[in-house]
Amino acid sequence: MDYVVLTGLLAAAVRLAMSIGIAAMGEVISQRAGVLNVGVEGIMLLGAFLGAFGAVTTGNPWAGIALAAAGGAAAGALHGFFAVKLKVDQIVSGIALIILCLGLSSFLYRLTLGKTPQSVPALRGLHLGVLSDLPIVGPVLFGQNALVYWGVAMALFLTWALRRTVMGLNIRACGENPAAADAAGINVDRYRFFCVVFGGTLAGVGGAYLSVAQINSFVENMVVGRGFIAIACVVFGRWNPLGTLAAAFGFGLAEAAQIRLQTWYPEVPYQLFVVLPYLLAIVALSLFFARGAALPRGLAKPYFSDRGA
Amino acid sequence: MKANSALPLTAIVVCAVAVPSLFVLLAGKNPVDTWFLLLSYTLGTRAGFAEVVVHAIPLIFIGLGVCIAFRAGIFNIGGDGQLICGAVVAVGAAPYLAGMGQAGLPAFLLLGFLGGAALGALVGWLRARFGSNEIIVTIMMNYVALQLLAWVIRGPLQEPTHIFPRSYRIAGDLQLQLLFEGTRIHAGLLIAALMVVFVYVLLLRANLGFKLQTFGQSPGAASYAGIGATSVTVGSMLLSGGFAGLAGAVEVSGLYQKLEDNFADGFGLAAIAVALMARLNPLLLPLPALLFGIFYVGSGALQRELGVPFPIVWIVEAVVILAFLASGAVKAAPVGVKGS
Numbered sequence: 001m002d003y004v005v006l007t008g009l010l011a012a013a014v015r016l017a018m019s020i021g022i023a024a025m026g027e028v029i030s031q032r033a034g035v036l037n038v039g040v041e042g043i044m045l046l047g048a049f050l051g052a053f054g055a056v057t058t059g060n061p062w063a064g065i066a067l068a069a070a071g072g073a074a075a076g077a078l079h080g081f082f083a084v085k086l087k088v089d090q091i092v093s094g095i096a097l098i099i100l101c102l103g104l105s106s107f108l109y110r111l112t113l114g115k116t117p118q119s120v121p122a123l124r125g126l127h128l129g130v131l132s133d134l135p136i137v138g139p140v141l142f143g144q145n146a147l148v149y150w151g152v153a154m155a156l157f158l159t160w161a162l163r164r165t166v167m168g169l170n171i172r173a174c175g176e177n178p179a180a181a182d183a184a185g186i187n188v189d190r191y192r193f194f195c196v197v198f199g200g201t202l203a204g205v206g207g208a209y210l211s212v213a214q215i216n217s218f219v220e221n222m223v224v225g226r227g228f229i230a231i232a233c234v235v236f237g238r239w240n241p242l243g244t245l246a247a248a249f250g251f252g253l254a255e256a257a258q259i260r261l262q263t264w265y266p267e268v269p270y271q272l273f274v275v276l277p278y279l280l281a282i283v284a285l286s287l288f289f290a291r292g293a294a295l296p297r298g299l300a301k302p303y304f305s306d307r308g309a
Numbered sequence: 310m311k312a313n314s315a316l317p318l319t320a321i322v323v324c325a326v327a328v329p330s331l332f333v334l335l336a337g338k339n340p341v342d343t344w345f346l347l348l349s350y351t352l353g354t355r356a357g358f359a360e361v362v363v364h365a366i367p368l369i370f371i372g373l374g375v376c377i378a379f380r381a382g383i384f385n386i387g388g389d390g391q392l393i394c395g396a397v398v399a400v401g402a403a404p405y406l407a408g409m410g411q412a413g414l415p416a417f418l419l420l421g422f423l424g425g426a427a428l429g430a431l432v433g434w435l436r437a438r439f440g441s442n443e444i445i446v447t448i449m450m451n452y453v454a455l456q457l458l459a460w461v462i463r464g465p466l467q468e469p470t471h472i473f474p475r476s477y478r479i480a481g482d483l484q485l486q487l488l489f490e491g492t493r494i495h496a497g498l499l500i501a502a503l504m505v506v507f508v509y510v511l512l513l514r515a516n517l518g519f520k521l522q523t524f525g526q527s528p529g530a531a532s533y534a535g536i537g538a539t540s541v542t543v544g545s546m547l548l549s550g551g552f553a554g555l556a557g558a559v560e561v562s563g564l565y566q567k568l569e570d571n572f573a574d575g576f577g578l579a580a581i582a583v584a585l586m587a588r589l590n591p592l593l594l595p596l597p598a599l600l601f602g603i604f605y606v607g608s609g610a611l612q613r614e615l616g617v618p619f620p621i622v623w624i625v626e627a628v629v630i631l632a633f634l635a636s637g638a639v640k641a642a643p644v645g646v647k648g649s
Contacts, residue, residue, distance in 0.1 A: 038444060086316070088634040091384055091444065092585060096630040099578055103623025110618035111336055220620075228448040235442070269464060271456035278449040285446060286439035 003136060009256050010140040014148060017252025019044070019209040021245045022151045024230035025158055026202025028241050030076075031234060032162060033195035034175035034188075034298040035083050036090045039097030040203045041227025043075045047207025049105035052120045052218035053112060054208075061123050061212040065147070068208030069201045075101060076200015080193040087302035098227075106220045113218060123147055123213040145213050147205075151245070154202075158241035171195060175296035178303035188303050206230070225278060232281045238294040254280050316635045325632040329625045336617050346614055347607035357610065359492035361602035363564070367392070367556040367573060368598040369501045371580035373508045374429075374552030376589045380512060381545040382525035387432060387447025388553040388577030390454035391425035395554020396561050397454075397461055398424030400476055400568050407480035414562065417483045418500070421558020422551040428454070429550015433543035443546070451577065462568050476568035485563035495563030501595075504552070509591040521545055553577070579605075582630045601626065 023040050030037050037043075047068035054064030075097060082093040123145040126132070131142040162168035173181035174191045182188050210226070211218045229251055237244030258273040265273075330340035350357040371388040378385040385391075399421040406413040406420075428450060435441040459474075461467075466476040485496040512518035524531040524541045532538060560573040579601050586600075587593035608622035 041448075082631065082634055086635060088637075092581075092630070093634060095386065095578060095581055096627045096634065099582075099623045099630065100627030103620045103625075103627060106620035107332060107336075107618050107624060110620065225448060225452045228445050232442075232445050269460045271460040275453045275456045278452045281449045282435070282441070282446050286435050286441045 005260075007136050007139050009253070009260065010136070011143065012256035012259070013249060013253040014140060014144055015214065015252070016255045017245075017248040017250075018148050018151050019206045019214055020226050020230045020233060020251055021206070021248030022147075022154070022209060023203040023206030023227060024233040024237070024244045024248055025151070025155055025241045026199035026206070027231055027234050028199075028237070028239055028244050029158065029162075029171065029195045029202075030199030031299055032175045032239055032296055033171045033192045034178060034296055034301065034303070035080070035192050035196045035199075036094065036300040037076070037079050037083075037097075037196060037199055037203075038091055038094030038228075038231065039075070039079055039101070040199075040230050041223055041225070042098035042101030043072050043200050043203035044207030044210070044223045044227045044230075045105045045221065046075055046101040047072050047204035048211040048222055049109055049113075049207075049218055050204065051208025052211040053108070055121045055212050056113060056118050059121055061121050064120075064212050065205055065208045068204040070204070072204015072207070073197050073201040075204070076197040077193075079200065080196035083302070084189050084192045084196065087304065090300045090302075102221065105218075109218060109220060120212055120216050120218070122216040147209055147213050155241045155245040162241065172296075174303075175298050178298045178301075182303070182305050188305065192303075203227070203230075229277065229281050232285050236284055236288050239296065240294075250284075251277055251280065318636060321632045321635050325628050328628045329621060332621060332624055333617055336621075338615050338617050343611060343615060343617060346610060347603070350610040350614075351603040351607045356492070357606060359489065359494050360606040360609075361599060362498060363493045363495075364602035364605050365595065365598040366495075366497045366501050366563070367560055367576050368580050368583050368601055369505065369594055370556035370559065371553045371576055372583040372587065372594045372598060373504055373591055374425075374549035375581050375584035376587070376591055376594070377508065377512065377521065377552070378545050378549035379584060379589050380518065380525050381521040381541055382528075383433070383436070383542065383545060383549075384444050384581075385429065385432070385447055385546060385549045385553075386444055386577060386581055387428070387450050387550070388556075388580050389575070390447065390451035390577075391428050391550040391553035392557035392560070392573055392576065393454040393458045394428045394550075394557070395421035395423075395425035396557030396568060396573070397458060397466070398427075398554070399558040400479060400561060401461070401466055403479040403483055404477075406483060410482065413480070413483050414485070417479070417562060418555060418558045421561075422555040425554015425557065426547045426551035429553070430543050430547040432550070433546025434539075436546070437539040437542040458568060458572075459570060462570065466568065468567070474570060478566045479561065483562060484566060485559065493564060495559075497559040497563040500555075500559065504555075505591050505594060508552075512591060553580075579626060582626065585630075586633055600629075604629075 023044055027037060027040055050071040051064040051068040054067035055061045079093055079097050082088050083090045125143045125145050128142045132138045170186050170191055173186060174188045178188045210222060233244045233247035236247035254277040258276045261273045262270045333340045333343045351361050352358060375385055399417050402420050406416050409416060432443055432446050435446055436443045462474050462476050468475055468477045488494045488496060488498060520536050520541060523534060524536055528538055565572055583597040583601055586597035604622050604625050608619050611617040612619040
């Protein structure tokens, strides 16, 4: 493979990985605190719409991203209210969230942007002086848009915070052994709620990444499974933010490769290539989950405190 | 588990009505007119109610499958993919069934069941063998099935002129009869009713139901009682996928006569809500299925008559599911994520 093709492939892989990676990091925090949110797919969809809407109305993609973060936080809070406060089945609440966000994004889209299709102001790749001009590593590592670097910084920060800070320790305690955390004076439900809201925020940003940095428009139901791939990345990444980002890069690579394979082999039905990332998720999940020791033990189990609340 | 009646019922009902109304206002329409039209069209007109019944049929089939898997503690949210798989297998075999006379239609439906069952069993096997989370696997399978459909209607099963992205039409004797003149209600309704009773007996009156329930509540206790994890997981997913596949064959046979992109789209998630609202009881399943039919057909009427965007249907559905969750009326299912 000549190096122009390789450079293009790797640069695209990084670019295509980040929407999944950002959402997956948020899900790591939520799951480490013990709350499963299968509604990531829906929140990303809402974020994708809000990102496009905010970017079009203000002319600034960052306004769209901020709006998507706020919408994602609100959706996370809704899941938190049901999963943590009301202690309903977390999977069912997450499924309801998917349906709700599918409705919200499509409904609001048809009332606003859908009436007069407009181009979405997009984030552009940065040019970091001489670094961006280096062969291969230049375009791959130093020519991405700002949100990519924000995502990598976030992964580093979260990995550090989970391991090295009291708050991180408390979050992990809420997910591993909520009764012990409770006995130690940690307000389990408050920590869990906060983490779900944080997870929702990142899912919103991950969705906005799709509409303002990757595809640069909004299409109804445009997330097409990336939210579930993000949840799979949490498993592959062993519930570690950096590991999760690495797993997302694997899917970015699969996506970038399948798009190229479609043009290299036009005689093969393109659908065969489109399914590759999904099949990769199934195969990887089957191989990795068998050794699943990193699963937070309190995951998806509501915690009922014995203390009078 | 503790009952979760944290919210008063009146507050829940008010929210369930108010939230969709808010979005109707946002669309610049009058909520009172909107609710009136939704209910009067679906319940007050023959054409509207007939469409509600037509929409409820696949929801009942897929919902039955969801009930079966759920009782074993498995979340099958791959109803859409299994539906497609069943329909593709049945339509693929249709040319060979056309000359079979009376036996053709039952064979067509059986092949639909088997197509969905194969996909379901694969998911069950992956979970039993590798502990793969079935929620993610079934969703991934949905997207794979969508691409399979996209391929076959442009490739091996394409209509004879090879111009349009749709399959050939199935022969007349493979089509389910219409039950009522002037409506689209087909004999699939009778099969659905039959299957409701069959699954009820299977789950609540037969040994299988006991096995699923025991396994769903405590896999450890089940293995102590000699109930094998692999056979229950694969078996329940096989049946679960089978009913979704049957839904696909029935939809083709009773309504569409051919495969197209996005045919019978979006039943999978709704069927989960339907099964939960029926508290996993097959006999209650038709009621929430009809309710979701009302939302779907009613939203279509809102779009046509008032210009309220159709996606309001998902907002209404989600609000109703959340309202049920808040009221504590949805039976808490065993947690689906297990390292096993």
